Amino acid sequence: MDNIAVIGAGGTMGRPIARNLARAGFEVRAWNRTPERMAPLADEGIKVSASQAEAVEGAGLVLTVLSDADAVASSMAGVLDGAGPDTIWLQMSTIGIAGTEHCAQLAKETGVVFVDAPVLGTKAPAEKGELVVLASGPDGARARLEPLFEAIGKRTMWLGEAGTGSRLKVVVNSWILALVEGVAETIALAEGIDLRPELFLEAIAGGPMDVPYAQMKGKAMIERDFEPSFKLRLASKDAALVEEAVQRHGLDLPLVATIRRRLEDGVEAHGDEDMAATYLTSAAERAVPG
Numbered sequence: 001m002d003n004i005a006v007i008g009a010g011g012t013m014g015r016p017i018a019r020n021l022a023r024a025g026f027e028v029r030a031w032n033r034t035p036e037r038m039a040p041l042a043d044e045g046i047k048v049s050a051s052q053a054e055a056v057e058g059a060g061l062v063l064t065v066l067s068d069a070d071a072v073a074s075s076m077a078g079v080l081d082g083a084g085p086d087t088i089w090l091q092m093s094t095i096g097i098a099g100t101e102h103c104a105q106l107a108k109e110t111g112v113v114f115v116d117a118p119v120l121g122t123k124a125p126a127e128k129g130e131l132v133v134l135a136s137g138p139d140g141a142r143a144r145l146e147p148l149f150e151a152i153g154k155r156t157m158w159l160g161e162a163g164t165g166s167r168l169k170v171v172v173n174s175w176i177l178a179l180v181e182g183v184a185e186t187i188a189l190a191e192g193i194d195l196r197p198e199l200f201l202e203a204i205a206g207g208p209m210d211v212p213y214a215q216m217k218g219k220a221m222i223e224r225d226f227e228p229s230f231k232l233r234l235a236s237k238d239a240a241l242v243e244e245a246v247q248r249h250g251l252d253l254p255l256v257a258t259i260r261r262r263l264e265d266g267v268e269a270h271g272d273e274d275m276a277a278t279y280l281t282s283a284a285e286r287a288v289p290g
Contacts, residue, residue, distance in 0.1 A: 001025055002026065003029065003059045004021055004026050004029070004059060004061045005031065005061070006029070006065065007032075007052055007065070007075055008033075008066040008067075008071070008075070009038055010030075010032030011065060012126070012231075013123070014066075021151050022044070022045075022046050024147070028047065029059060030047065031048075031049045031054070035048070056080065056083055057083075059083065059087065060144075061087070067234065068093070068094075069096065069098070069103075073102060073103070076103075080106065080110035081110055089103075090148070091114065092117050092118055094238055095118075096170060097163070097248065100116050101163065103116075104163065113138060115135065115162060116135075116136045116164070117134060117136065117145075118134050121153075123228075126152070131152055131153040133149045133153045133157065134159060134165035136160055136161060136162050137161070167245075170241055170245045173242055174242045177242065177259050180217050183218050183279075184279035184283075186200060187222060201215055217275075221276050221279040226276055228274045230274065231272055231274065232270050232278060235275035236263040236271070240260055266280060
């Protein structure tokens with residue numbers, strides 16, 4: 001099995017991905033910009049590297065799972081020069097269309113194979129190895145990557161040329177962000193007109209309008225439970241990537257810009273809480289119902 005360098009191995013997604021790969025029998029070399037966040041991996045016998053260059057040198061696969069395009073670019077600058085000609089760079093961070101194009105160009109300049117494969121899922125699915133992988137890249141890379149995807153995910157979609165995965169992730173994120181913001185404002189409306197918001201969730205439960213994610217996030221909003229599964233600041237970043245795609249392609253989608261601004265409004269006060277905390281921007285502070 002390939003040696004894998006996991007760049008960003010201390011993050012909310014990176015740590016469980018590295019752990020699941022090691023459990024599946026891969027030799028994992030871990031690196032993170034904040035080294036202390038890799039301590040749990042070192043305690044489990046995963047090799048922790050002092051630098052990203054050390055992690056990448058001689059690795060068959062380089063997997064990046066970082067917060068944004070700037071983090072990916074700065075972490076990989078000059079690093080791929082130490083990779084071998086058969087190395088595959090598996091870029092799994094959510095970095096949008098332009099960020100993915102930049103990474104593909106960097107891979108081309110350094111002679112490594114580039115595969116764009118962002119994932120659907122947050123902390124719990126990552127820990128359970130139940131992510132959905134949106135893979136795109138050369139057909140020749142597929143056989144080598146399938147064991148890796150099986151170790152971290154429950155389903156893989158192969159989508160064609162590199163970049164298609166990130167375009168699909170932008171589209172899916174647009175829907176997720178609209179859903180969460182819509183639930184937040186609906187809960188705030190119910191409370192604002194003196195209606196118990198639980199009645200809304202009960203009304204849609206089990207019918208064609210119901211969505212499990214709406215039930216989960218709505219319950220969190222009602223209970224003011226914002227333990228982060230996916231942080232609001234990262235949701236705001238993803239909303240900006242959706243808006244960037246809209247502007248780039250000259251589309252008239254005003255809801256996208258409105259949601260991006262609304263999520264951004266909550267980042268200063270609630271950025272490290274779950275994305276459901278966007279509700280707090282719309283709702284007056286109230287005590288948790290007894």
